[in-house]
Amino acid sequence: MEILDAIQANLLSPAVLFFALGLIAALTKSDLKFPEPLYLGLTIYLLIAIGFKGGVAIAEVGLGKVWLPALAAMVLGALIPLWTYPVLRFGGKLSAVDAAAIAAHYGSVSAVTFIAATNYLKAINQPFESYATAFLAVMESPAILVGVVLGKLATKKSGEASGASLKQAMHEALFGRSIFLLVGALVVGALCGEAGMKKVEPFFVTPFQGVLALFLLEMGIVAGRRLGDLRKVGPFLLAFGIILPLVNGALGVWFGKLTGLELGGATLLGVLSASASYIAAPAAIRMSLPDANPTLYLTSSLAITFPFNITLGIPLYLEIARKLYS
């Protein structure tokens, strides 16, 4: 009962409804789309806002409380591809390079999903550790590197056609726009502390939820354009894109509890584990494993897992956490 109420509350939030509106825009072939600089501007804003807030939180509690769960997050991110790969390779009969590519996406994370989850927790007055943004920051890259290594081992081609080297992928994964902004804002926030927060709060905190709603409209459009590819990816990936997040989400919650997080923080670690990257991972994978089929990894992460998490997943991971913590 309760869980249905929670899901309904989430579905009727402005953020999720605007996401749905974006899906509809794409499906009805409305000419609505955000111009690239607006999309980029919103991304920059959201990443800095969430990073800065996380940094301020770290300054408050001290690194001592953060390092263990952050390490757990990194390890979890690096491990997820290791069981995801065989599931795809042998369960889904995908080629080695496609399995490695998809595994990288599901080990990595979606910042927007994380942000939507913090929003949801706030809306239902569920407290959470603000410094959880640190987990987001450290969890983006490891899986990408593991996935690239898996894919390179599997293909062993040489020459330009085999794509950029592992080193280049590492640079992309570590210095790409999103991770740079997130980590940078985190450090800035940690250096500023509360005094700095007070100055920028009316811009980075107060209007945040509204900006997120606006942004999810565009994400709905982008995800909606990929819905047509659902036929191409087949029923296996469709099921995979929903079941794997549930498994990983539960695992993430459990890791969170093990490493001493509260209910809210564990939920967020669950959300991160469950989420799949659709910006950083594709960019690195496209460069490093150009033979992998983008339709497969983009459709599953962007058109299946992302909408699932935004709508149903987030309340479910919280419910799992509640069960585990009760």
Next chain:
Amino acid sequence: MEILDAIQANLLSPAVLFFALGLIAALTKSDLKFPEPLYLGLTIYLLIAIGFKGGVAIAEVGLGKVWLPALAAMVLGALIPLWTYPVLRFGGKLSAVDAAAIAAHYGSVSAVTFIAATNYLKAINQPFESYATAFLAVMESPAILVGVVLGKLATKKSGEASGASLKQAMHEALFGRSIFLLVGALVVGALCGEAGMKKVEPFFVTPFQGVLALFLLEMGIVAGRRLGDLRKVGPFLLAFGIILPLVNGALGVWFGKLTGLELGGATLLGVLSASASYIAAPAAIRMSLPDANPTLYLTSSLAITFPFNITLGIPLYLEIARKLYS
């Protein structure tokens, strides 16, 4: 006396002054212009904000109170071209296709004029029905369709050169960016209600007036660039662009009263009737009636009627409403 004070108050509001600044920028050939994505971003923001607020208002009062005046708005929009056309055709000696095109513009509406009017009412503490946004949403398309039919009947050409079919024009009018955003945000707002509003208020409501002022600066630039074409359209269209809005404005107020609106809502219906479209209508007309001369319809709606309404029209329509309601 009172009306002069009201006009002065409007002229000295930031929104109108920034509009004037934009006109000056265009006239002095300053290189100031907003980049396209900024213009688009502001449009998206304004339409969503006004739509969302309207939707929340509908959720509060219920559809029962909205449907009758909304129907009246639609009917009014569809009818306006029917008397505007002969005025232009026989009074102004315009060609049939030009008369039809201009008629479509004046039956349709300008969202920015509407938004400026709500802003004005708020500034002078004149209460109004927030759900009036619904009238804006339903009033954009009917006149465009009527105008296209009038124009098609008048020209009866065939082949690609005759422009897109009525069906395409209908699609453009019903699924174009602005109407999609407006109706979409209205529905989202109606589904969210007050609970949703509380979340996004600091972004969509609090800074709204400032954003509008910024946007009107760009609209001043755009309108100002067209001022040079005033010579081309001649004195008839110049008079038409001011007198017709006054007539339609009064009619709109009266329709509002008939259908049970309060003073504020009736004023807004007057503003809508008086306003002329310069985004949605040109896009549809350019496609469907490519033989119509854009200089005529763009100059009259954008360089005559729009500035007139923003500066003098809005306080005048309120004054008319006051007379009618006293």
Next chain:
Amino acid sequence: MEILDAIQANLLSPAVLFFALGLIAALTKSDLKFPEPLYLGLTIYLLIAIGFKGGVAIAEVGLGKVWLPALAAMVLGALIPLWTYPVLRFGGKLSAVDAAAIAAHYGSVSAVTFIAATNYLKAINQPFESYATAFLAVMESPAILVGVVLGKLATKKSGEASGASLKQAMHEALFGRSIFLLVGALVVGALCGEAGMKKVEPFFVTPFQGVLALFLLEMGIVAGRRLGDLRKVGPFLLAFGIILPLVNGALGVWFGKLTGLELGGATLLGVLSASASYIAAPAAIRMSLPDANPTLYLTSSLAITFPFNITLGIPLYLEIARKLYS
């Protein structure tokens, strides 16, 4: 002691830290950059916000209090190139046209430095005359014109290759985007007064500090890209880019005191004198003195003086003012 604390407080403010983050982004060759329309949008916002606020302040105190220090600012701007030129020409052994170009930049002003200074004063609760924005507005152009005249006299070439005429440079300096926005918003603010301010405050004032922090991130990137050119400009310009601002800053503070400004306003006049233009001046100089080497004037104003002022300069000029006023 105190001055070190002040500098530290400034260095740990979000604005300066985000600037440093931008420098790091450029140095680590991260692919982070703001899309042009976002940069433009932020510029427009900041200039309008600061101009509008200044205008409202003028409306309050009346022009009577403003004209004398504003005149002093203009005169100071026009004079600075006259002693900067020989320093560069004979001290630095630069060519005449390069010396004239750089002199123009240092006589003109950097709006962002000014804005950062107002922010700093606000953060440490140091009151200042809000109408100081007027000094910013009048101080941008005079030095550019003087510099162009110096350069033209020095080169005396003819034909297109000698660049645009003084008249064109004047037009550029007087009607360029930034000055138009600043003066325009100042006038709008003066006409609106407090009543207008109340309407747009939540957009133009409340989130201002956060927007500035965001903007300085991009400015850090832009300045950082020029750091590589430091080698090219040599040790003389490096020293010049730090010492000249200190001299001009002290002079500006003193002029401020002479013309009756309070401590805060005199500090701001010092900041303006110390700052070097990197947008308006390069645009005008590139057109009028195309033979001048952009690497020299852009690197010194953007990669030396701007970062110096943002980090150390502003607290120093305040300290100078404190000494002078005690």
Next chain:
Amino acid sequence: MTTHAMKLVTIVCEAYAKAVVTKLLRDIGAHGYTLFAVEGDGSRGRREADIPEFTNIQVEVIVPPEVATALLTRLEKEFFPCYGMIAFESDVRVLRPNKF
């Protein structure tokens, strides 16, 4: 590597014509096109790039010579009278002729 002769047809037109022009390209058998917003000046005055509806777009399409001729013929007859636009063709060499 062998290259094959094709025609590049470039169209610069008011943004309002986007839908009809891209439809024409599909109808006439082009397999793809490339498109971006541009500023312009011409007989119908300056067109600034600040309002998407009032701007210009540049459309580039690579087609076999006979398709280029058909495209230009239809543009001249059906589009030039109504829309602010220019169109021109030039010779290019591509690698995979059957892609175009």
Next chain:
Amino acid sequence: MTTHAMKLVTIVCEAYAKAVVTKLLRDIGAHGYTLFAVEGDGSRGRREADIPEFTNIQVEVIVPPEVATALLTRLEKEFFPCYGMIAFESDVRVLRPNKF
């Protein structure tokens, strides 16, 4: 449909040169031009497209052959020494020769 030979002159230059280049086009008799912002790399280093003043623009202009020659001559003499820019001409075929 008959097409006519014209020259397309393409100029890629720093944005600072926009005003002087478009003025030159008018002076030399071009009836229009098309223009857009671009990123670039060249002998003067990378030019990112994030600050309008520090970016590159690409200007395209269709002119009769003799105007193209005059244009390139003036560009070479008066502009190349001062501005970061490249310019090149290519052959195109247009439909309405007197438009250009």
Next chain:
Amino acid sequence: MTTHAMKLVTIVCEAYAKAVVTKLLRDIGAHGYTLFAVEGDGSRGRREADIPEFTNIQVEVIVPPEVATALLTRLEKEFFPCYGMIAFESDVRVLRPNKF
């Protein structure tokens, strides 16, 4: 004024390929390039220009004929199989041959 024959190679490709393509240009000896974001339609479906990572870019590079041939050869062999892209060359005339 004397102009010299060069090749303009134009590449339209998915934005993901930006880093590898510009690296290729440097490796093959191009002295510069020009680049901008474009929308496109082709065999791999529409590519809207709203997310930088999902968009297309158009890269233009002027090189001597032999470099153009080398470039197209490598593009065909190493890039066409992996990336959504088209590439074509055309003849242009430049002023300063040793610049390219």
